[in-house]
Amino acid sequence: MLGTLALVGAAHAPYLPLWISLGALACGLWSWVNLNRWRRLPPRTLRFALTLLAIGGVYLSYGELLGQEAGTALLLCMSALKLLELRSRRDAILLIGLGFFLVGTQFLRSQELPMAFYLGFCTLGLIISLMGTTRESAPRHPLAHVPQAGAILLQALPLAALLFFLFPRLDGPLWAMPEDDQAAMTGLSDSMEPGSIGELAQSDAVAFRVEFDGDHPQAPQRYWRGPVFEAYDGRRWQKHDQLHDMTEAATTADDVDKWRYTITLEPHGQPWLFGLDLPVDLDLNGARTRGGQTWERDREVNRRIRYQGESALDYALGGSLDDQRREVNQHLEGDRHPETVALAQGWLEETEDPQALLGHAISFFREQSFGYTLSPPLMQADMVDEFLFEHQQGFCEHFAAAFAVMMRAVGVPTRVVTGYLGGEMNPAGDYMIVRQSDAHAWNEVWLEGEGWVRVDPTVLAAPTRLDEGLEASVSDPDSVPAMARFDASWLRGLQLRWDAVNMTWHRWMLGYGPEMQRQWLERLGLTSWQQAVMALGGALVALSLLLAWITLYRGAPRPSDPAVRAWQKLTRKLGRKGLPPQPAEPPNRYAQRVARARPDLAPGILQLARLYQQYRYEPAPREADLRALREGVRKLRP
Incomplete structure (x- = not known):
């Protein structure tokens, strides 16, 4: 029992203050020595004082005694202190019960496959401990209980699977509590400013995985559209609240080939969804288009979700430009960026044609010696002017912001689009992995008769970014995270195979939410929650009777002679x-x-x-x- 509780506590140790882990270890060692040598419990006054100290320590460490983190820490402290009064079978059974609760609380933090196996092993150990503790006859070696404990777990699996499949799913993480929905989430934020995307690009965490119906797009076509920013205050780009609620027309020719795919999106704490640029349809309950052909849910993505998408690479976005959208996308704040504005307005002396002005801006970015780096110098006074005329070192947000200022300075409506550029096919699972290191920003300019046209100034300055990815294009490749580097080592191959295993686990276990449950139940003819509850109740009764019959009427063991x-x-x-x-x-x-x-x-x-x-x-x-x-x-x- 002590060994199993130690394994359960070890899973919590990385998330707890050091004093709790050391205190729990000390209580466990004291209990082991006491049971084998001293046979004496510490005084009641000492146990009471330690309890008060533990409660006070948890409150000082977390500022509360409730909630996921503080509650788990308090439960672990009380379980450890219970070891100091372990004197009877009842105390041991209570400790084992606390161990089961501690196993459950660890799932609030991690539901990954290795942790599930680890906690399953701990659960088996707790069952073995419970069987040994409640046994009336002479003690047996713990391993003698393994077959029966394993049989108990196997008998529980059908019931667990039935509850997992039919019990109504909540719209949230599989185990997490609502107050912890935003914990440990990474992704694009609701604004763009210097360093925001560069910082995100230094993470090799998975943003989403994509399974294509048939062939997959080539590298230059892998633009994944996310939030569109039209409001600009001189430093930060963000969505314009009024324009964000006004959808724009997207048209494609009838004979244009469309890409169809399924995305498994990791939780990122924001409402937007991603699709291959340009997404024309996303099949997800509660998904809708917003301004800039951005797709969003009616709530934040706080759990892993799956949805099907359809995209057209040849499209026209925006049939016309109303006065409000034109004014917002031409706006520049006061006297900000004087050098950039002066440079751009100098082109007006040659031409006022938007196409020609766009050509001037493209030539400028191609001809200058810009450096593409994940570690640009600090620019505080005027990010755009300092980037273009002093440092000429930056990441995609610097290029996109500077290009938008240039075009707005000459009256061409321009906005910033954020999302991802790239993706790596995993040969072990035949799907594409898009990581946070693929985060990217580009522009769209309005041209009469064409609508919004994509322009990527980063690719103008660093062409290899489009075809060869981040590592081949930045001046500091050592700063690129390990999993974003395209090497063919055996270790990377092993990591990709492991990702394929995780993909299956995420898809069928952690990704089984309300949407997937609704689809499966509709296939079974269960179209309402009342029908699902009735089916669940009937199936539970039938399965329980079957297990009871197997247990009670299977007869005597088959003789060996x-x-x-x-x-x-x-x-x-x-x-x-x-x-x-x-x-x-x-x-x-x-x-x-x-x-x-x-x-x-x-x-x-x-x-x-x-x-x-x-x-x-x-x-x-x-x-x-x-x-x-x-x-x-x-x-x-x-």
């Missing part, structure tokens, strides 16, 4: 004819009683009894006797 099995088969045949053996009746007396009741069976039954006794009790049993016994039992027809 083949002669005993043959003799039992004989007695069952005769028992069905009203001649069962009496308790503790020897075989020869049973055969004589049958012979008196059924003279027609007398020769055969007496011979079979003699063969049985010879094989069972002779010092050197003969296989011929066993064969004759089996054959005689088979032929007997009472």
Whole structure:
């Protein structure tokens, strides 16, 4: 029991203050030494004082005693202190029960596959401890309980699977509490400013995974559209609340090929969804288009979700530009960025044609010696002017912001689009992995007759970003996270295979939310929650009765001696004819009683009894006797 509780506590240790882990370890060591040597409990006053200290320490560490983190820490402290008064079977059973609760609380923090196996092993250890503690007879070696404990777990699996499949799913993480929905989430934020995307790009965490129906797009086509920012205050780009609620028309030709795919999106704490640029349809309950052809849910993505998408790479976005959207996308704040504005407005002396002005801006970014880096110098006074004319070192947000300022300075409506650029096909699972390191920003400019047109100034300055990815394009490749580097080492291959295993786990276990449950239940004809609850209740009753029947009426264990099995088969045949053996009746007396009741069976039954006794009790049993016994039992027809 102590060993299993130590394993459970070790899973919590990385998330707890050091003093709690050391205190729990000290209580466990004291209990082990006490049970083996001292046989003396500490004074009650000491235990009471330690309890008060633990409660005070948890409050000082977390500022509260409730909630996920503080509550788990307090539960672990109380479990450890319970070891100091371990004196009876009741105390041990209570400790094991607390161990089950601690296993459950660890799932609030992590539901990954390795942790699930680890906690399953801990659960098996707790069941073994419970069986050994409640056993009335002499103690057995703990491993002697493994088969029965494993059988208990196997019997629980059908019930667990039924509850998992039919019990109404909550719209939240599989285990997490609502107050912890935003914990440990990474992704694009609701605004863009210097360093925001560069910082995100240094993480190799998975943003989403994509399974394509057929071929997958080539590298230059892997723009994944996310939030669109049109409001600009001189430093920060963010969505414009009024324009964000106004959808824009997206048109494609009837004969344009469309990409169809399924995205498994990791939780990122924001409402937007991602699709291959340009997404024309996303099949998810509660999903809708917003301004800039951004797709959003009606709530934040706080759990892993799956949805199907359809995209067209040849499209026209925005049939016309109303006055409000034109004004917002031409706006520049006061006298900000004077050098950039002066440069751009100098082009107006040559032409006022938007296409020609766009060509000037493209040429500027291609001809200058810009550096693409994850570690740009600090720019505080004027991010755009310092980037273009002093440092010329930046990440995609610097390029996108500077390009938008240039075009707005000459009256061409321009906005910033954020999302991801790239993706790596995993050969072990035939799906694409898009990581946070693929985070990217680009621009869209409005051209009369064409609508919003994508322009990526980062690719103008660093063309390899489009075809060869982040590592090949930045000036500091060592800063690129490990999993974002395209090497062919055996370790990376192993990591990709492990990701394929995780993909399956995420898809069918952690990703099984309200949407997937609704789809499966509709296939079964269960279209309402009332029908699902009735089906769940009926299935639970039926499964419980089946398990009870298997447990209670499976009969005596099958004997290992083949002669005993043959003799039992004989007695069952005769028992069905009203001649069962009496308790503790020897075989020869049973055969004589049958012979008196059924003279027609007398020769055969007496011979079979003699063969049985010879094989069972002779010092050197003969296989011929066993064969004759089996054959005689088979032929007997009472």
